[in-house]
Amino acid sequence: MSNYLIETNGLIKSFGNFKAVNGIDLKVPKGEIYGFLGPNGAGKSTTIRMLLGLIKPTQGMVQLFGRPLKSNRLDILKKVGSMVESPSYYGHLSAYENLNITRKILELPKSEVDRVLQVVRLTEVKDKLVKKFSLGMKQRLGIAQALLGNPELLLLDEPTNGLDPSGIHEIRDLIKRLPFETGMTVLVSSHILSEVELIADQVGVIQKGEMIFQGTLQDLRVKGSSTLIIDANPMERALVHIEQMGYTVQVRDGRLYIPEQTVDPAEMNKKLVMNNISVRHLSEHRDTLEEIFLSITREDLKR
Amino acid sequence: MIKALHIEFLKIKRSKLLILATFLPLFAALQGGLFAVDMKGKEEDLWHFVYLGAMTQFSWFIFPLLITIILSIIARIEHHHDGWKQLFSLPVERENVYFSKLLIGFALIIYSVIVYTVGLIIAGISVGADSSIPYDMIVQRPFLVIVASLPIIAIQFYVSMRFSHVGVPLMVGIGLALPSMLIANSAKYWIYYPWTYPITSALTDTFGPLGKAEIMYTVCGLSFVVITAIGLIQFRTKDII
Numbered sequence: 284m285s286n287y288l289i290e291t292n293g294l295i296k297s298f299g300n301f302k303a304v305n306g307i308d309l310k311v312p313k314g315e316i317y318g319f320l321g322p323n324g325a326g327k328s329t330t331i332r333m334l335l336g337l338i339k340p341t342q343g344m345v346q347l348f349g350r351p352l353k354s355n356r357l358d359i360l361k362k363v364g365s366m367v368e369s370p371s372y373y374g375h376l377s378a379y380e381n382l383n384i385t386r387k388i389l390e391l392p393k394s395e396v397d398r399v400l401q402v403v404r405l406t407e408v409k410d411k412l413v414k415k416f417s418l419g420m421k422q423r424l425g426i427a428q429a430l431l432g433n434p435e436l437l438l439l440d441e442p443t444n445g446l447d448p449s450g451i452h453e454i455r456d457l458i459k460r461l462p463f464e465t466g467m468t469v470l471v472s473s474h475i476l477s478e479v480e481l482i483a484d485q486v487g488v489i490q491k492g493e494m495i496f497q498g499t500l501q502d503l504r505v506k507g508s509s510t511l512i513i514d515a516n517p518m519e520r521a522l523v524h525i526e527q528m529g530y531t532v533q534v535r536d537g538r539l540y541i542p543e544q545t546v547d548p549a550e551m552n553k554k555l556v557m558n559n560i561s562v563r564h565l566s567e568h569r570d571t572l573e574e575i576f577l578s579i580t581r582e583d584l585k586r
Numbered sequence: 587m588i589k590a591l592h593i594e595f596l597k598i599k600r601s602k603l604l605i606l607a608t609f610l611p612l613f614a615a616l617q618g619g620l621f622a623v624d625m626k627g628k629e630e631d632l633w634h635f636v637y638l639g640a641m642t643q644f645s646w647f648i649f650p651l652l653i654t655i656i657l658s659i660i661a662r663i664e665h666h667h668d669g670w671k672q673l674f675s676l677p678v679e680r681e682n683v684y685f686s687k688l689l690i691g692f693a694l695i696i697y698s699v700i701v702y703t704v705g706l707i708i709a710g711i712s713v714g715a716d717s718s719i720p721y722d723m724i725v726q727r728p729f730l731v732i733v734a735s736l737p738i739i740a741i742q743f744y745v746s747m748r749f750s751h752v753g754v755p756l757m758v759g760i761g762l763a764l765p766s767m768l769i770a771n772s773a774k775y776w777i778y779y780p781w782t783y784p785i786t787s788a789l790t791d792t793f794g795p796l797g798k799a800e801i802m803y804t805v806c807g808l809s810f811v812v813i814t815a816i817g818l819i820q821f822r823t824k825d826i827i
């Protein structure tokens with residue numbers, strides 16, 4: 284058995300001729316937080332639905348807890364809490380009654396309902412009908428529902444959708460705590476990297492149904508490039524010198540840009556100064572994770 | 587399965603279904619009472635007129651309407667806010683859900699018929715019909731109407747579960763019930779139109795199955811089994827989008 288709690292092989296889902304998910308190999312290690320990223324329509328929700336057996340893969344295989352989902356669906360789902368896309372709820376019932384239904388299905392003690400209500404701060408409104416809830420409150424209810432019984436695996440599809448900034452913060456903190464406190468494995472999807480950057484150990488980036496990156500955030504950072512920005516006097520001589528050193532240089536707004544190359548800034552400075560060129564400004568710009576994310580998803584778009 | 591039933595019951599607890607399943611049959615019984623009042627003094631057997639007055643309303647429209655509403659609301663509870671998605675993300679067997687929904691539907695339908703018969707008895711007593719209640723007519727026949735409605739129940743359940751918009755089962759149920767009285771008048775074609783069966787089984791004097799009772803009840807049983815099975819097969823494998 285591998286160490287992956289979620290493992291898919293060549294997962295494909297077609298809607299007619301359109302492949303919403305096209306050959307995804309998802310690998311989520313046990314006890315970690317996995318950020319599942321991709322722009323709108325990339326296929327995140329479709330993938331998560333397949334992980335839950337809500338929709339059947341056109342091809343490929345889903346393994347959870349090292350066992351095929353197809354033949355162990357009920358046993359596996361007992362250990363999985365989830366919220367896919369918008370939260371589902373019974374509007375004519377109260378928050379408490381909604382959670383109580385899930386609690387009964389999972390055969391948990393009544394105290395669990397109170398516990399999760401507390402966790403998402405809905406205790407005060409637990410007897411209110413859910414159709415009268417605000418979007419953020421429904422979202423919290425959905426998360427509470429997913430947390431019932433402390434599942435070993437938690438699948439959250441854009442959990443902070445519709446939450447206010449403090450709510451986003453709160454849920455992020457909550458998710459971050461889970462692996463430490465309960466050993467839970469969490470998969471969180473989002474279309475914004477910064478949303479999961481602070482909590483995820485691993486990320487998977489999908490684009491048009493294909494996985495274009497999977498690994499640690501550190502691995503993702505390496506994919507970024509840095510640019511050296513120089514303002515020197517006289518500019519022409521500096522340009523000639525740098526080009527002689529073998530670098531490509533762009534001139535923009537009266538500054539020199541040396542993109543995507545490994546240049547040692549200190550070394551560069553020394554060389555210019557030694558050639559009697561005065562350096563007024565020298566800085567290195569590293570891509571932020573967000574920029575890396577945007578550039579890899581954009582690159583793929585062009586293909 | 588008991589658990590699944592209990593859970594289904596929790597879901598309908600707060601809905602208006604129970605009120606509806608009580609109120610509509612009582613309304614039909616009231617019609618019977620009013621009809622019998624008109625006949626008072628002119629006719630001997632008032633029970634007969636209570637029954638007739640109520641059943642012309644009940645078998646033709648009120649009962650099919652009740653079936654339509656009950657089954658579409660039971661399904662709508664899940665369709666409405668993506669309940670299927672959450673339900674099937676939990677460890678539940680799809681067939682258990684399917685059958686417990688059908689059973690809850692049946693329970694409500696049977697409940698409404700019990701209310702109806704009680705209503706008929708109260709109506710009869712209040713208009714002063716004689717003391718011996720003709721149970722075979724007042725109690726037995728309404729239950730026979732349930733059997734005659736099996737195809738309607740199966741079709742409505744199928745449509746309700748299949749289409750996420752509640753308008754579809756409502757339109758099918760009401761649209762097909764409306765012309766049933768007309769078609770029931772046709773000695774030749776009524777047998778092809780299941781919405782006439784409750785009328786035929788209830789108003790034997792006027793319509794009667796004309797020797798086709800056996801065919802009718804066979805069709806009822808068979809179509810129910812076949813349609814329910816097809817519905818289940820589709821339901822078990824369908825993608826929850």
Ligand SMILES: Nc1ncnc2c1ncn2[C@@H]1O[C@H](COP(=O)(O)OP(=O)(O)OP(=O)(O)O)[C@@H](O)[C@H]1O
Nearest residue numbers: 298303321322323324325326327328329330474827
């Ligand atoms: N039932 C369906 N029929 C046809 N196409 C579908 C269906 N469901 C999803 N799709 C398509 O599959 C693609 C992936 O959709 P999906 O909902 O998985 O994206 P997503 O990554 O979750 O996007 P978002 O960030 O907007 O939630 C989209 O192009 C969508 O239009």
Ligand SMILES: [Mg+2]
Nearest residue numbers: 327328368440
């Ligand atoms: Mg989505």
